[in-house]
Amino acid sequence: xxxxxxxxxxxxxxxxxxxxxxxxxxxxxxxxxxxxxxxxxxxxxxxxxxxxxxxxxxxxxxxxxxxxxxxxxxxxxxxxxxxxxxxxxxxxxxxxxxx
Numbered sequence: 001x002x003x004x005x006x007x008x009x010x011x012x013x014x015x016x017x018x019x020x021x022x023x024x025x026x027x028x029x030x031x032x033x034x035x036x037x038x039x040x041x042x043x044x045x046x047x048x049x050x051x052x053x054x055x056x057x058x059x060x061x062x063x064x065x066x067x068x069x070x071x072x073x074x075x076x077x078x079x080x081x082x083x084x085x086x087x088x089x090x091x092x093x094x095x096x097x098x099x
Contacts, residue, residue: 027054028079028090031061035072043079043088051075055096072096 029044044061048054058073065071076090 023078025050025077026079027051028076028088029054029058029061030074030076030088030093031058031065031067031071032073033065033067033071035070048075051077051094051099058096 026047027050028047031042031044032038033040033042044057046057048057054075055073058075062068062071062073073096075094076088077092077094079088079090081087082089
């Protein structure tokens with residue numbers, strides 16, 4: 001009996017985090033002019049409300065810059081600049097083929 005109560009309580013605690021409000025997603029595009037050099041990138045000044053829009057806009061930017069063959073991009077979710085590390089830190093960073 002006590003074991004069942006403990007298991008139920010643990011399950012409730014674990015699943016309570018899954019039920020909460022969904023955090024707003026903001027996506028940034030990071031364009032890499034040279035696929036081979038991922039240390040150099042251009043971050044889009046705009047944020048996008050979805051991964052798909054970020055991917056679409058990144059492709060458009062690569063086309064505008066004439067980098068369709070030599071460049072690539074990644075989309076980062078909820079990114080912010082970290083002063084100590086001097087770089088962008090994102091909750092998630094996805095390449096064009098990732099979901």
